[in-house]
Amino acid sequence: MAKLLSAERLTAGYGDSIVLEDVSFEVDAGGSLALLGRNGVGKTTLLLTLMGLTRLKSGNLSWEGADIVRLPTFRRAQAGLGWVPQERFMFPSLTVEEHLSVVARPGPWSIARVYQYFPKLEERKQNLGNQLSGGEQQMLAIARALMTNPKLLLLDEPMEGLAPIIVQELLKVIGELVRAGEFAVIVVEQHARLALTLTREAIVLDRGQVVHRSASEELLKHPETLDRLVAVA
């Protein structure tokens, strides 16, 4: 059985500069992967590379056994990559509900179901994308990706810049979603422990290369290893 996503020796960057070197990893259907590392080691670039938004110099990327290296970004999204960008990228001229309906594709996720997980969004459904708080924007970014009915959700720093109480609230929902196993997840997080409690597998990047891979539990059990790998020197 083919892996859901398989990245082999990815070397990628922007223009002439190379950010990622020789990165390989795999994700199973329903699996979960934490992508850790210090600031600027290439975590976001790796997600952007999966979405086809960087320049891939070499390496292979396959999705359910098929090569997707040349697939344009929107086709990757349609194939089941659910992108939750770090910048959240709200649409200022769309209402909350339009954010959900404009990307909707058939599947188990509907607007009604998304509202069950994020009731705040239903209260704000007539608001425009730029009239939301940071936490609401993050909820909408996740809800919007769910509406594409993804097979793999890419969460890029979902907790960044949010108040602790919002982080707790969001963490609860993300935890439920990940544990339900309806889709696979890759979580990029500065807060390594948060990401590790959510996931089964983990890889750590440093200067664009994979420097560690193990079960997430393993890293949680060895805080000194974790600190050495991700703490700011």
Added chain:
Amino acid sequence: MLGNLIGVLFDGIAYGSLLFIISIGLSVTMGLMNFVNLAHGAFAMLGGYSCVIAMTRLGLPFLASLPVAFVVSALAGVVLERLLYRRLYRATHLDQVLFSIGLIFMAIAGATWLFGSQQQPVRLPDFLRGQVRVLGLDFGAYRLFLIVVVVAITLALTWLIERTRFGAEVRASVDNQQASAGLGINVERVFSLTFALGSGLAGLGGGLGIDVLGLDPTFPLKYMVYFLLVVAVGGAGTIKGPLFAALILGVFDVAGKYYVPQLGSFVIYVVMVAMLLVFPQGLVGRRA
């Protein structure tokens, strides 16, 4: 005097309505793809000539020739977008300007070769000629018709952009192309369709405008500044902005030419400068 004022206002609104139909596509292409398409007026001219040919060669009545103008210009828009425009989306504005001004010269030469340099006549149906008397004032029947058509088009466009999924895709793509593509929206196709719609509306405006603006091969150059003014004053990428801008410019242009003819077109440039000083982002600023 009051009758004059109302007459000038009415003519100005009719004229502005025409500018709006022609310019709305330009507003969207500039807002959506940040593309400076100076040749937008060439699509309007194509619509005008399509209209004339549909009437003279195919014997269609005026009203039936208007959809022909829309379709021909929309198709030309799709073809040129695929073949030429698409290659210059990431080019600098200077390249885009040089390219599209080149297209204008080709359009002018082509139209002169095919149709000659003379003004094209248009035969309006009887019910659109003459005057209609409303509340003791005479209004040009054709100008009344223009206003009705523009109201209908504005309502239809607003519905399309504000109420349909396609409209939401257009707005999302204008807001953020990368995020739209990353969530599965085919931004290129959205843009092709939007470009076709904008070109088609320009063509429709060209056909509707023969009687008011005239039609000869210099059309795209003669009115280029007006279309750009509408977009500059109204703000790119919206419907409301260019609508208000076109109506204001239409009224001031007609009023200026009526009351102070010695100033000529100067009046609307003053209006433009004043409005841009007050609303540097355009009347309806899109980008925060």
